[in-house]
Amino acid sequence: MTAEPLLTPDVLRKLETLELISRKAKAGRQRGDRLSKRKGRGAEFADFRPYSSGDDLRFLDWGLFARFERLFLRLFLEDEDLHVHLLLDVSRSMAFGEPQKLLFAKRVAAAIGFVGLVNLDRVTVTAFAEKSLGKSPPFRGRPALSRLLAYLDELEPQAAGDFNRSMRMIAPTLTGRGVVVVLSDFLDKAGVADGLRFLASRGLDTTAVQVLAPEEVEPAVVGDLRLTDAEDGTTAEVTVTADLLDRYRRAVAAFRTRLTGDCNRLGISLLQTTSDLPFDRVALRMLRG
Template sequence: MPAVATDLLPPDLIARLERLELVSRQVFRGRMKGERRSKRKGQSVEFADFRNYVAGDDLRQIDWNLYARLDQLFLKLFLEEEDLHFFALIDASESMNFGDPTKLHVAKQLAACLGYVGLCRADRVKIAALGAQGDRAPVMRGKSNLWRMLQYLDSIQPGENSSLYEGVKNFSHRNTGTGIAVLITDLLDKQGYEQALRILLSRRMDVYVVHLLAPEEIDPPLQGDLRLVDSEDGDQAEVTINRVLLERYKKTVSAFIDTARTFCSRRSITYLLARTDMPVDELVTRYLRERGVVR
């Protein structure tokens, strides 16, 4: 197996992912038949119900055994299976190029796992970096597109200078359809993240936000006189790190997380805080499963 595949999607995880499926709290009308059960009635291999025959109905769907017993015509109804649109949007700004592993690398791993789950269920999958790199993102369906998905993910590089708002707006203009949208980001944007999430909601998306932070951002191991440089725009600040300042910083981070969580919960957006030091298999098969992203 190529190194890129092993790095983003470990072979021992693939079999576990094939037993999962993406969870949508809404019912979306798919464009093609897939492996996801719909509340609509149609034609498939799984029986759902009977109804009385009406002139003009397809005679091939009549249950003739039931007619022989009851002398009445009934139509057999089957569950219709349909595909789901799944979008994984990756924040590729410079601030995501932080940590060991970097937040961007973990975002790619997470997108690879969720994308593969969608491919296994014949959902329509699109993984895209926010910004110009997202313009070449393919739409995929079926497990045969695994390598195509991994190759695109491997090509994503940090340094996109567009805001979350601009990135999500451009994505929405270029892509149609409703479904599940998972935004993987650190939410570190001086213009804020609120408008970006409102755009996804206006598309009637089932929205999930995976808020990725490195352990060093939550509890920084800093001390002494330092010059801090903003990775996004190069702004600099000279500070003296002491216990009082660190406590104030931790309270600010905690308040930022609580504000984001509250903003999302009030708008029926599922918010998930994830640390980059959590193993990807645990993140997907336990953490995201417990929070209803997959089952």
């Protein structure tokens, strides 16, 4: 569990007017017609949220404006929910880094999940390592935020990863229209192309968020070292020289480029980041497109 909250009040304020929009599911709709619980068009009133530029002015609540001098939008339930599927890598390699990769990924997942909850989307979390470790119960509505954060907070690194096997197990569970966000370092000796294909086969709007530690991208080590594989525990003794560091950097760049190519071919959006960057910046970049 983390000593600090996954989301601070300041981050929540930045996020509360945003929406998750599925580009695939909105095909054929009028421009600007947002997907998640289209405001005012369902039969059942559900909640309010602060007005955001581009929202339909017909569904502003002028009574609340008179009381608080702020614009709020009425939200109504629709027959079909937008599903927000958060897939979180909890393999051993995610325990690495300063700040830790898994903690960073949890915070990004929490931010995206919060936006889904505010807009009455159905949010689930599936943790995976060497296989799928099970899906959370669905979370829905702002009051569910504390339960979502508690669920994420309790996830810990589990075992060696097997991305392809995990995605083969998870893909059939991705039902309903909506979005998939998979957060991982994508470090797998077998590669991840097959797993990405399993995700893409579901036809949902999918985003991959690659989280690496800054010391994985730009290591600052020299001399004789014993390196331990974070996944399987194997060790190797190496002498780190300037030439070896240069070859390592080229290998990391090639690895990230290969992941970019795999995602592009499959129509998967990709965000690549390091765990020392502000996590809310990554979430906002994804949400704002």
